[in-house]
Amino acid sequence: MAETAELILNGQSITLPVIEGTEHEKAFDIGKLRDQTGYVTLDSGYKNTGATKSAITFLDGEEGILRYRGYPIEQLAENSSFLEVGYLLIYGHLPTQAELTDFSSQITKHTLIHEDMRKIFDGFPSSTHPMAILSSLTCALTGFYPESINPNQTADENNLQIVRLMAKLSTIAAWTYKNSVGHPLNYPRNDLDYCANLLYMMFSFPTEKYEVNPVVVTAMNKLLILHADHEQNCSTSTVRLVGSANASLYGSVSAGINALWGPLHGGANQEVIEMLEEILKSGGDTSKFIARAKDKNDQFRLMGFGHRVYKNFDPRAKIIKKAADEVLHALGLQDSPLLKIAQELEQAALTDEYFIERKLYPNVDFYSGIIYKALGIPTEMFTVMFALGRLPGWIAQWKEMRENKEPIGRPRQIYTGELERNYVPMAERK
Numbered sequence: 411m412a413e414t415a416e417l418i419l420n421g422q423s424i425t426l427p428v429i430e431g432t433e434h435e436k437a438f439d440i441g442k443l444r445d446q447t448g449y450v451t452l453d454s455g456y457k458n459t460g461a462t463k464s465a466i467t468f469l470d471g472e473e474g475i476l477r478y479r480g481y482p483i484e485q486l487a488e489n490s491s492f493l494e495v496g497y498l499l500i501y502g503h504l505p506t507q508a509e510l511t512d513f514s515s516q517i518t519k520h521t522l523i524h525e526d527m528r529k530i531f532d533g534f535p536s537s538t539h540p541m542a543i544l545s546s547l548t549c550a551l552t553g554f555y556p557e558s559i560n561p562n563q564t565a566d567e568n569n570l571q572i573v574r575l576m577a578k579l580s581t582i583a584a585w586t587y588k589n590s591v592g593h594p595l596n597y598p599r600n601d602l603d604y605c606a607n608l609l610y611m612m613f614s615f616p617t618e619k620y621e622v623n624p625v626v627v628t629a630m631n632k633l634l635i636l637h638a639d640h641e642q643n644c645s646t647s648t649v650r651l652v653g654s655a656n657a658s659l660y661g662s663v664s665a666g667i668n669a670l671w672g673p674l675h676g677g678a679n680q681e682v683i684e685m686l687e688e689i690l691k692s693g694g695d696t697s698k699f700i701a702r703a704k705d706k707n708d709q710f711r712l713m714g715f716g717h718r719v720y721k722n723f724d725p726r727a728k729i730i731k732k733a734a735d736e737v738l739h740a741l742g743l744q745d746s747p748l749l750k751i752a753q754e755l756e757q758a759a760l761t762d763e764y765f766i767e768r769k770l771y772p773n774v775d776f777y778s779g780i781i782y783k784a785l786g787i788p789t790e791m792f793t794v795m796f797a798l799g800r801l802p803g804w805i806a807q808w809k810e811m812r813e814n815k816e817p818i819g820r821p822r823q824i825y826t827g828e829l830e831r832n833y834v835p836m837a838e839r840k
């Protein structure tokens with residue numbers, strides 16, 4: 411007998427069906443609640459509200475579990491590549507060698523961006539934050555590929571838009587960086603794989619031969635894999651909501667990039683490094699910052715700590731922490747003062763009642779910036795790297811929402827404003 415819930419309202423009994431997912435998560439299906447009762451539910455920040463059913467990513471915040479299409483993140487980070495994980499998220503299965511070769515070569519073929527995009531780059535003041543450029547140029551792709559504005563294309567046409575976005579966002583990201591430091595732009599190289607090409611476009615100079623460091627490529631792959639999807643987080647929910655209005659993939663992802671930019675979300679990785687640098691500059695005393703984070707009258711938060719869902723260690727943080735150690739050792743940066751401060755801060759917080767009581771643990775952003783910095787990526791580009799990693803997740807979630815023919819997202823509200831009142835002519839206003 412299917413489980414149900416009973417709501418007693420003004421003496422009336424309403425039966426709510428209970429739905430259960432494959433990992434036995436349960437939900438009251440309130441799809442007919444307003445029709446049956448005239449009531450809606452209210453849940454600021456959607457802390458208790460499921461927006462959709464999805465087969466892409468499963469995470470268990472209490473157990474610290476994260477799986478993409480059923481595969482544990484630990485195994486993917488260890489054995490896979492970013493493009494293989496991208497294919498898995500978008501198409502639902504681990505690709506055969508032929509499928510992966512085709513996907514990778516298609517992406518390689520589309521990394522070049524239209525020369526007119528350079529004119530858009532040139533229009534941005536050099537002070538522009540890279541995330542503003544990334545979201546603008548992502549949406550601008552609809553200008554170069556107007557057919558992409560219509561999301562109701564054939565599967566092949568949609569796949570072309572997907573490949574174009576996966577390919578061109580890496581070039582746009584690299585050019586955004588070069589533009590910000592006034593260096594000549596590097597065109598993509600088809601002889602390099604995705605991560606090596608990204609690093610080449612970001613760090614090579616026409617004046618010298620650029621050697622791709624395999625340690626850096628491995629670290630980059632791992633970081634991008636770990637950021638690739640995270641079920642219904644703020645930016646992914648934004649992509650799904652914007653896409654539910656039949657907006658284009660490029661327009662939906664552009665909106666997601668702006669949501670990710672928020673310092674409480676993906677922007678936290680930049681804030682973490684700036685916080686660690688501030689601690690370093692002030693003599694390395696972490697206790698002052700822990701005290702500020704606990705002070706209700708201080709807006710300061712321990713960036714990189716806490717999570718809406720993980721009330722245990724963020725499994726990604728564990729992997730990234732280990733990778734940070736490995737990468738810094740491999741690059742001879744093991745004595746990085748920022749790494750030391752981060753480790754001290756983590757230890758201090760994990761033994762402090764305030765953080766323990768609130769189940770605040772390091773999240774994906776706490777250590778990722780230390781690796782990005784060691785790879786030579788400037789702080790302002792950290793969230794751009796997060797967006798590059800999250801791109802296949804956004805695409806997969808947008809595609810799933812469309813394939814499931816989900817209705818346009820339109821939440822209700824409880825009105826708390828003025829009751830009806832008449833217009834007051836200017837002369838009578840006080």
Ligand code: SDX
Nearest residue numbers: 640643674675676678703711712713714715716717718768
């Ligand atoms: C990401 O959703 C996702 O999946 C996101 C993400 C992804 O992959 O897409 O995982 C990526 O966004 C990671 C989170 C990065 N953000 C940060 O590191 C910023 C710092 N963390 C927070 O601001 C906070 O923890 C959030 C935003 C992440 C979660 O906030 P919630 O769930 O709304 O929790 P809350 O703000 O209600 O906090 C609960 C309590 C409060 O104290 P009380 O009012 O109960 O006394 O915990 C406190 C908060 O003040 N708290 C913190 C804190 N985080 C929460 N106090 C100090 N420092 C912090 N970092």
